[in-house]
Amino acid sequence: MMFDIPVIALSLQVAFVATGLTLPVGLIVAWLLVRKDFRGKFFLDIVVSLPLALPPVVVGYVLLWLVGTHGWLGQISQGLFGSTLAFTWFAAVLASSVVSFPLVVRSFTIALAGVDPKLEVAAKGLGAGSLRTFFTVTLPLAQRGVIAGVLLGFVRALSEFGATIIVAGNIPGRTQTVPTAIFTRISSGDTNSAWRLALVSLLLGVIALAVHNWLLNRPRSPNTTGLNRLNNPSS
Amino acid sequence: MISFDIHMKRSEFLLDVAGEFGDGITAVFGSSGAGKSSLLDCLAGSIRPDSGHVQMGETIWYSSLNRVWVTPENRRVGTVYQDGALFPHLDVRSNIEFGWKLIPEHKRHIDPLELADFMGLSNLMSRKPSTLSGGERQRVAIARSIAIMPSLLLLDEPLASIDSPRRGSILNYLKRVHAEFEMPMIYVSHSISEVVSVASNAMMLEAGKVVGFDHPTALLPYVNNSEGIDKFENIFDGVIGPSTDYLTTVEVNGVEIWAGRQRKSMGERVLVSLGANQIILAAQRPANISARNIIEGKVVETWSNLGKVFVEVDAGPKFIVELTETALKDLGILMGCDVFLVFKSSSVGVFDT
Known part of the structure; x- marks a missing residue:
């Protein structure tokens, strides 16, 4: 039991930081895809979705190359910290971010596309700039879809295995997350503790998906029910 | 500007x-x-x-x-x-x-x-x-x-x-x-x-x-009604006047207009609408006619295009009346002419303001 706590804590840490990265980047990319027409949009759409279509191991391999001594991310971090990012907990964050990114962007895209562009035009006409319009009109109206996307990204980040084990490794106490720890325990025949962590994964997944589905399915607001309108027929 | x-x-x-x-x-x-x-x-x-x-x-x-x-x-x-x-x-x-x-x-x-x-x-x-x-x-x-x-x-x-x-x-x-x-x-x-x-x-x-x-x-x-454009309606502000069993009067700018019986109390402010094509123009006051509204006015303006004519009649409120070029000629209506507007009480719409 005692050995589980640091593993769960690191997993949560990785998932939280990964979600913190994908939220702003995902919002910008989704907004570009939904509201803007530009050259290379088709290409961007494919690149964003690519991690969905690739084996996570391949994503991990590409990331390992990027953060290694020859990749540009590796060179930047070597310049800044004197070492590459490979086999650090932050490499696990990168792996989780990239793998969960398509899911996050997809949810955000659907949420933003559901906002009537006319409302944004109206806000600008009333003097709000693009940023203010986004934060006071677009985002509040897309709120539920955005939160749902964040949750989906969070559970995906928590359960990330393939890319993580390649680029971050499976170092107990340093980069071992719940999924990689389960892998180690199964490999070594430690089924009891493997089952324990599997149950933790199951619990976190069920909770996050339940909240996700509840957010997307509940009625918009109590004010929109027909009953209320019937009670106020005045003009 | x-x-x-x-x-x-x-x-x-x-x-x-x-x-x-x-x-x-x-x-x-x-x-x-x-x-x-x-x-x-x-x-x-x-x-x-x-x-x-x-x-x-x-x-x-x-x-x-x-x-x-x-x-x-x-x-x-x-x-x-x-x-x-x-x-x-x-x-x-x-x-x-x-x-x-x-x-x-x-x-x-x-x-x-x-x-x-x-x-x-x-x-x-x-x-x-x-x-x-x-x-x-x-x-x-x-x-x-x-x-x-x-x-x-x-x-x-x-x-x-x-x-x-x-x-x-x-x-x-x-x-x-x-x-x-x-x-x-x-x-x-x-x-x-x-x-x-x-x-x-x-x-x-x-x-x-x-x-x-x-x-x-x-x-x-010039308005072509076939293109999904509404026919012209005169719209006036009015005040509900006395009623009979089946009719209600509405006062519009000093003129009494008969409409169908309204469930409104006297003095209530309303909007009155009347289609331009629902009004008949007469050169003399018609006698023995079923239409409840016969209102005297003066022609102040006419506009015509391709046989369609719109006449503006000042009777207190200004009414727009739609008729055909031939009808206008037969009646001999000119600017400044005194005319009578004739329309049925059922053509008059009365709405809340």
């Missing part, structure tokens, strides 16, 4: 319009697809034309020649959309104050609460848009635009999603808003009745081109 000269091509559609609108209420009129909304979008800055210029007073908003482009948020143009486009997540008060809050405090000359009162919205302030009726929503939309003291107010088919009986009420609000705040307004509509009722000038568009720019009534004969 706003002047513009706009050229724009979007796939098959060509917009090629120029004009100058004064400080009154100017209508832009035409069937759907004529380019009315595109013109508004170009004036508001939500669409950038291919070439031309747009100038508001001394300020140039767009000039392809001098490469000037003022973004919509810097134009201070209020727009009222067909469905109101109210922010659904904000209550009425926050909707009205949305643009007002963005104005620096020392430049806010309008008190949103007084404005809400003026628009009859005071007791709706904490309601969400989804709980409002169509008419209420449009009043909120108008208040929201007025609150930023726009240099120009654009109204894009503001009555299209409102039941016709309630339209007159919004038109009255618009006229009051114009009288109170004195800002130029451009009113886009495909309903000639609305245009005549609210505007002092009207520009008629057809397939992206200007086909007429005149006093609204002068455009009447």
